[in-house]
Amino acid sequence: MELALQQALNGALLSVFYAVMAIGFTLIFGVMGIVNLAHGELYMVGAYVVWLTYAQGILPFPLAVLAGAGIVAGIGIGMERALFRPMRGNVLMGAILSVGMIFILQVFVATTWHVGLMKNIPPAIKGSVEMFGAIAPWQRLVVIPSAVALIGGLWWFLRRTKQGQALRAVAQDPEAATLQGISIDRVGIIAMAIAAALAGVAGGLMAPIMRVDPYMGHTALIMALMVTIVGGLGSIEGALVASFIYGFLVAFVTGYFPKEIASPATMAIIIGALLMFIMLAVRPRGILGRGT
Amino acid sequence: MKRKDLRKLIIVVSLVTALAVVVPLMSGCLGAPAAAPPEAPPEVAPPVEAPPEVAPPEAPPEAPKTITAKIGFLAPLTGPVAGWGLPGLYGDYIWVEHFNAEGGITLSDGTQVLAEMVPYDNEYITEKALTGAKKLVLEDEVVLVQMLGGATAAAAVPFMTDQMMISTTLLPSDLTPSTLYHLAPIEVCPFYNVTGVEWLALNKPELKTFAQVAQDDELGRPGMAAMNASAEAAGLEVVYWELFDPETTDFAPIVSKMIASGADILSWGISYPDYVNLLTFEAYNQGYEGQLHSCTLDFYDAVIEKTSVEFMEGFIWQFPDFDDPAMQEPLNPYRLIEPAVFWDDYQAAYPGTWSAVSWEYQAQLDEWMMAVKAADSIDPMKVFAAWKHPKENNIYHAFGEGTWWGKPFWGIDNAFMAPWPVVEMQNGKAVIVEFRDQLDWWERNKETMVQWNMDLGEMWWQRMGIDIESGIKMWGLEEEFGYLLEE
Numbered sequence: 001m002e003l004a005l006q007q008a009l010n011g012a013l014l015s016v017f018y019a020v021m022a023i024g025f026t027l028i029f030g031v032m033g034i035v036n037l038a039h040g041e042l043y044m045v046g047a048y049v050v051w052l053t054y055a056q057g058i059l060p061f062p063l064a065v066l067a068g069a070g071i072v073a074g075i076g077i078g079m080e081r082a083l084f085r086p087m088r089g090n091v092l093m094g095a096i097l098s099v100g101m102i103f104i105l106q107v108f109v110a111t112t113w114h115v116g117l118m119k120n121i122p123p124a125i126k127g128s129v130e131m132f133g134a135i136a137p138w139q140r141l142v143v144i145p146s147a148v149a150l151i152g153g154l155w156w157f158l159r160r161t162k163q164g165q166a167l168r169a170v171a172q173d174p175e176a177a178t179l180q181g182i183s184i185d186r187v188g189i190i191a192m193a194i195a196a197a198l199a200g201v202a203g204g205l206m207a208p209i210m211r212v213d214p215y216m217g218h219t220a221l222i223m224a225l226m227v228t229i230v231g232g233l234g235s236i237e238g239a240l241v242a243s244f245i246y247g248f249l250v251a252f253v254t255g256y257f258p259k260e261i262a263s264p265a266t267m268a269i270i271i272g273a274l275l276m277f278i279m280l281a282v283r284p285r286g287i288l289g290r291g292t
Numbered sequence: 293m294k295r296k297d298l299r300k301l302i303i304v305v306s307l308v309t310a311l312a313v314v315v316p317l318m319s320g321c322l323g324a325p326a327a328a329p330p331e332a333p334p335e336v337a338p339p340v341e342a343p344p345e346v347a348p349p350e351a352p353p354e355a356p357k358t359i360t361a362k363i364g365f366l367a368p369l370t371g372p373v374a375g376w377g378l379p380g381l382y383g384d385y386i387w388v389e390h391f392n393a394e395g396g397i398t399l400s401d402g403t404q405v406l407a408e409m410v411p412y413d414n415e416y417i418t419e420k421a422l423t424g425a426k427k428l429v430l431e432d433e434v435v436l437v438q439m440l441g442g443a444t445a446a447a448a449v450p451f452m453t454d455q456m457m458i459s460t461t462l463l464p465s466d467l468t469p470s471t472l473y474h475l476a477p478i479e480v481c482p483f484y485n486v487t488g489v490e491w492l493a494l495n496k497p498e499l500k501t502f503a504q505v506a507q508d509d510e511l512g513r514p515g516m517a518a519m520n521a522s523a524e525a526a527g528l529e530v531v532y533w534e535l536f537d538p539e540t541t542d543f544a545p546i547v548s549k550m551i552a553s554g555a556d557i558l559s560w561g562i563s564y565p566d567y568v569n570l571l572t573f574e575a576y577n578q579g580y581e582g583q584l585h586s587c588t589l590d591f592y593d594a595v596i597e598k599t600s601v602e603f604m605e606g607f608i609w610q611f612p613d614f615d616d617p618a619m620q621e622p623l624n625p626y627r628l629i630e631p632a633v634f635w636d637d638y639q640a641a642y643p644g645t646w647s648a649v650s651w652e653y654q655a656q657l658d659e660w661m662m663a664v665k666a667a668d669s670i671d672p673m674k675v676f677a678a679w680k681h682p683k684e685n686n687i688y689h690a691f692g693e694g695t696w697w698g699k700p701f702w703g704i705d706n707a708f709m710a711p712w713p714v715v716e717m718q719n720g721k722a723v724i725v726e727f728r729d730q731l732d733w734w735e736r737n738k739e740t741m742v743q744w745n746m747d748l749g750e751m752w753w754q755r756m757g758i759d760i761e762s763g764i765k766m767w768g769l770e771e772e773f774g775y776l777l778e779e
Contacts, residue, residue: 002552003548003549003552006548006551006552006578007545007548010542010544010545010548013544014542110370114370115370115371115374117374117375117378117565117566117591117645118372118566118569120569120591120594120597120598122597122598123573123598126576126598126599126600128577128578128579130579135577135578135579137577137578139577140544140577208598209542209570209573210541210542210570211372211541211566211567211570213372216541219539219541250542250545251544251545254545254546255545255548255549259534259535263508263535263536263537264534264536264545265536265537265539265540265545265546266537266539
């Protein structure tokens, strides 16, 4: 029972991390029709900003995470302007360009700060607390209110602000939005900035917990991709639901899959991928995606 | 698509592709070591010959010859296993600096031998290891190849054996009867791990149960077998063990399972340095208050920073700091650099990078140096022959007198065994608590060790992919392993 509660808590904490990553990924696709495969590298840059600022004693942890969000948002804006805007709507070309961006970011980070030993980032808050019979580390718990605030803020932005409504309009029908006088270019910049910032925040929050190196993004991208597809490309609500499915899936498969058959952590990824393939075959639009 | 748009598209794609190709090439994406090596020794001066028509009254004395012994370093300098490669290269650089500063070795014919390190980053990738071995042996003409071992040794050693090149490893689990010139002259991982587990059982009798995890690879599996065998032999119940995916990024679910097993001892086995950091952090996060154990605890200051001095108190592992008082004893009377001096030089040149391997590769060079002196040559096979006769040639292990051993376990006597230290964290510092005899342990517990290794497929015939009977017959190992056929 104790293990079940602990894994449930582990799953909950993983879920919010997946949610922050996947929502950013799906936002870009929904608004711009671009599959940004460099989303994992944006997450990696966020982690490195925290290492450079917080771990070196320059900024306190919250400001370091915000700095990461800002820098990564800037990179995102640059990507939108230089790479994605000309390819808007062209999924294949957008993906190809984003692959190039993967290499650029990885090599830049690896060359500048070397590869080899992981970047050690002390936790912002040490210790843990008992919750419902399980032990929750404060550093992981911090992710929950941060993610809730981000997602809540995003919801408010999309529903209650003019720019947010413009984003939703473009996501629904870009031509009609243009006819209404909405600037697709400006909306693209805003969407990319938000999505990149979300990835940067995820990287910053998880930096003290994960192994920080130039290649840490690919695992995060794989999970974001699976969550987004299962939730429905372009659907933020779908990404939220799917992230919780995957968070608990990974935690419980890792916790209970018989190790005599196969590595539980590997099986968690395989089962997650199978779930994605089944969804693509049975309901391609995902749990809450738009029908096309 | 309009022509203008198509042109724009082509320009953009070309630009991105060019960047993606050129930037890695320019940046040298293999990742160079952080520090520059010492200056290369001077070129050999050509002998001066008199013109034939002039006969000097007396032949001038020949200028003393200087040659450079190039030492290959074929190990991961980047990637998740770099913690067991790059710090070792740093240690080698310090050794070479001292060696050359003291004039190297002078052979009986007056030839001065200086040394130079030639590193190759194999990123712990088998294909790169083989490429690196070929480059080092055929292009760079090294006289010795130092390796970490594991999967990369399996890829590179057959080639080096064919070339009659000495290679060294930190993992005698590489050894098989066919690895003729592949030596484990210092570290005998995972064998020495039996000492730490047994020490725990003897000195902390209240601990009754043992749990271990490690990544599922050529480093983790042998360690799993050795430490579980040691736990069982010491009367500890192995209540949980798991080989996790090397791509694991989140260790919380794994540590949760270990804690739920109720084990008195949580062991990280031979997990990569970064994983030991993250596993320990997770144990701290999940409120674990029991005994921790691991093969290595690299960069432990960083782990203490993430946890606390109190949490880390009593952690047991197998690698000392070289400023430890126990290391200042004349364990190897022929070592080039005194341990405290090496420690100080290392901390000054490469602060914050001391790991389990920082001293190991250079300790291999201490032995190589004595073998060269005994062989009066840098020729690999002559050096190899001298190296295999330590008593006659004053070749000591870093921890004292050593014995070449291994036939009863690996099928070949290519592991240099000496007592190994058990290290305990005391008030934030690594302290040697005892040196324990590995061969004594073997004599008492060999069946348990062999059984655990067989269960995990880690005995030499299993690693070679042959059946035990064929292997025994092929290499005449009936005396050592015949008993297994009778069972």
